[in-house]
Amino acid sequence: ARAGDTGQRPGRARRGVGGELRWSRGHRRAIGAASGGRRGGMGRNGSVKRGAAAAAPPSFTVNPADYRLMEEVGYGAHAVVYRALFLPRNQTVAVKCLDLDQLNNNIDEVQREAQIMSLIDHPNVIRAYCSFVVEHSLWVIMPFMTEGSCLHLMKIAYPEGFEEPVIASILKETLKALEYLHRQGQIHRDIKAGNILIDSAGVVKLGDFGVSACMFDRGDRQRSRNTFVGTPCWMAPEVLQPGTGYNFKADIWSFGITALELAHGHAPFSKYPPMKVLLMTLQNAPPGLDYDRDRRFSKAFKEMVAMCLVKDQTKRPTAEKLLKHSFFKTAKPPESTMKGMLTDLPPLWERVKALQVTTFLLLFYLKNHNVFYI
Numbered sequence: 184a185r186a187g188d189t190g191q192r193p194g195r196a197r198r199g200v201g202g203e204l205r206w207s208r209g210h211r212r213a214i215g216a217a218s219g220g221r222r223g224g225m226g227r228n229g230s231v232k233r234g235a236a237a238a239a240p241p242s243f244t245v246n247p248a249d250y251r252l253m254e255e256v257g258y259g260a261h262a263v264v265y266r267a268l269f270l271p272r273n274q275t276v277a278v279k280c281l282d283l284d285q286l287n288n289n290i291d292e293v294q295r296e297a298q299i300m301s302l303i304d305h306p307n308v309i310r311a312y313c314s315f316v317v318e319h320s321l322w323v324i325m326p327f328m329t330e331g332s333c334l335h336l337m338k339i340a341y342p343e344g345f346e347e348p349v350i351a352s353i354l355k356e357t358l359k360a361l362e363y364l365h366r367q368g369q370i371h372r373d374i375k376a377g378n379i380l381i382d383s384a385g386v387v388k389l390g391d392f393g394v395s396a397c398m399f400d401r402g403d404r405q406r407s408r409n410t411f412v413g414t415p416c417w418m419a420p421e422v423l424q425p426g427t428g429y430n431f432k433a434d435i436w437s438f439g440i441t442a443l444e445l446a447h448g449h450a451p452f453s454k455y456p457p458m459k460v461l462l463m464t465l466q467n468a469p470p471g472l473d474y475d476r477d478r479r480f481s482k483a484f485k486e487m488v489a490m491c492l493v494k495d496q497t498k499r500p501t502a503e504k505l506l507k508h509s510f511f512k513t514a515k516p517p518e519s520t521m522k523g524m525l526t527d528l529p530p531l532w533e534r535v536k537a538l539q540v541t542t543f544l545l546l547f548y549l550k551n552h553n554v555f556y557i
């Protein structure tokens with residue numbers, strides 16, 4: 184691991200500073216901590232740049248004292264994300280704090296996320312500026328996406344989902360990101376509205392590589408695992424079925440589910456407990472847009488979703504092929520379709536706080552009415 188811009192060697196890094204992780208069980212594992220000065224990386228067009236310095240992002244230090252954590256702007260299963268100030272330049276960034284104690288058995292996944300994020304070079308994929316260990320957390324420093332995720336946006340202002348032109352532009356940018364990742368041999372494995380991030384100008388970027396995986400890391404194109412990875416409602420049937428091999432086509436299924444999520448404000452089966460979602464995904468006909476119920480959506484949109492949600496993964500299109508579908512041909516850039524949608528909204532951290540209060544009240548209600556999910 185490189186210690187980042189300060190030039191510290193991992194071996195000399197103080198505890199909590201630098202690119203080295205001192206693991207509580209006596210393991211010593213290195214976390215990829217790369218930033219502006221690194222060599223190599225994935226090229227914008229998929230080429231791997233060797234030797235030359237990658238497109239120079241602004242440099243960031245790996246000293247936690249240089250960052251002031253401000254408000255909480257997001258949280259997931261393993262992490263809390265803060266808006267933060269990078270004090271040397273008074274620049275706003277996002278800091279994702281992953282709890283390493285909670286992730287004790289998943290150190291390889293943490294390491295993979297940090298490494299992948301630091302090598303990314305695509306306008307539609309969130310890139311980590313650098314990452315380092317602070318006490319029991321891994322801090323990942325990345326661009327702050329002012330409007331948060333599409334999920335946040337829907338929950339706060341568009342509970343019934345977005346209009347088709349907005350969906351088309353968000354999905355097209357996401358698909359470009361997927362096409363890039365797949366070309367790099369990466370499966371994202373957690374495509375959903377909560378991981379599609381938007382900034383104030385309407386720029387769309389795919390985030391969260393917590394569960395992404397390299398397709399070629401075992402020398403085969405097909406992965407076979409006995410554990411679920413991802414979020415059940417968005418997971419392809421072959422991923423939900425332990426022992427079945429899956430590949431990058433699993434992302435195409437999740438992409439189709441995300442299209443439905445953006446259209447309706449929630450994913451199909453999202454109101455059911457995980458075990459029921461599993462059974463419904465495996466046993467029922469794939470979900471889709473209803474030709475009658477979803478009259479407001481075009482035939483091209485319905486067709487595109489149906490192509491993604493084919494149970495047989497070999498019959499699903501690749502991201503590259505899907506990008507050529509007529510639905511995306513007419514899609515406008517999100518900067519123009521989202522104009523006006525993002526004004527008059529409270530700042531992201533206030534939205535997140537409001538959503539936290541709502542979730543707390545809902546859980547409180549369910550508990551008091553003896554409603555439990557299995």
Ligand SMILES: Nc1ncnc2c1ncn2[C@@H]1O[C@H](COP(=O)(O)OP(=O)(O)OP(=O)(O)O)[C@@H](O)[C@H]1O
Nearest residue numbers: 257258259260261262264277327328332377391393
């Ligand atoms: N760069 C960013 N700028 C603004 N908000 C962000 C940024 N990155 C993440 N978020 C917000 O934080 C939330 C949680 O982040 P993330 O999905 O990376 O965490 P996680 O623990 O890996 O999530 P999951 O439970 O999906 O695995 C996101 O849904 C998003 O709303």
